[in-house]
Amino acid sequence: MHKSRLAGFIIDCNSNTELDAAARFWSGALGMEMRELPGEEGDKYRRLIDPEARLHIEVQTVSHASRVHLDIESDDIEAEVRRLEQLGAKRVQQVHTWWVMEAPTGQRFCVVRAQGEGLAQHGKEWG
Numbered sequence: 001m002h003k004s005r006l007a008g009f010i011i012d013c014n015s016n017t018e019l020d021a022a023a024r025f026w027s028g029a030l031g032m033e034m035r036e037l038p039g040e041e042g043d044k045y046r047r048l049i050d051p052e053a054r055l056h057i058e059v060q061t062v063s064h065a066s067r068v069h070l071d072i073e074s075d076d077i078e079a080e081v082r083r084l085e086q087l088g089a090k091r092v093q094q095v096h097t098w099w100v101m102e103a104p105t106g107q108r109f110c111v112v113r114a115q116g117e118g119l120a121q122h123g124k125e126w127g
Contacts, residue, residue: 002076003123004083007115008056014066023059032057048049056115071098071110071125080111083126 014021023046027034034047048057074080081091081099088104093095
């Protein structure tokens with residue numbers, strides 16, 4: 001048995017876009033404080049702070065076209081990936097500890113480690 005739930009959204013910005021400018025736009029548009037991340041993460045990501053602490057939202061620089069993708073968090077990534085494959089999703093690429101997946105309808109999304117304590121309380125339990 002494992003749990004999963006929507007973790008949040010990642011706003012992918014093509015690397016031709018300046019990361020801080022993109023993050024400032026989305027910070028203003030969503031009314032969320034922008035926070036720089038430490039170390040190597042800070043070169044590629046900016047965190048937007050959800051005032052209700054429900055969603056994990058980041059602005060990310062990428063080499064592909066700009067888009068928004070969602071993250072599903074799980075306490076057992078492999079079990080969640082297998083569950084999603086049974087629904088028709090495909091594995092695209094493993095990155096560090098998470099999987100980039102593709103829905104049968106073509107949208108990309110990621111299955112990531114649990115981002116906070118909310119999964120234990122609010123996650124859907126799968127048998």
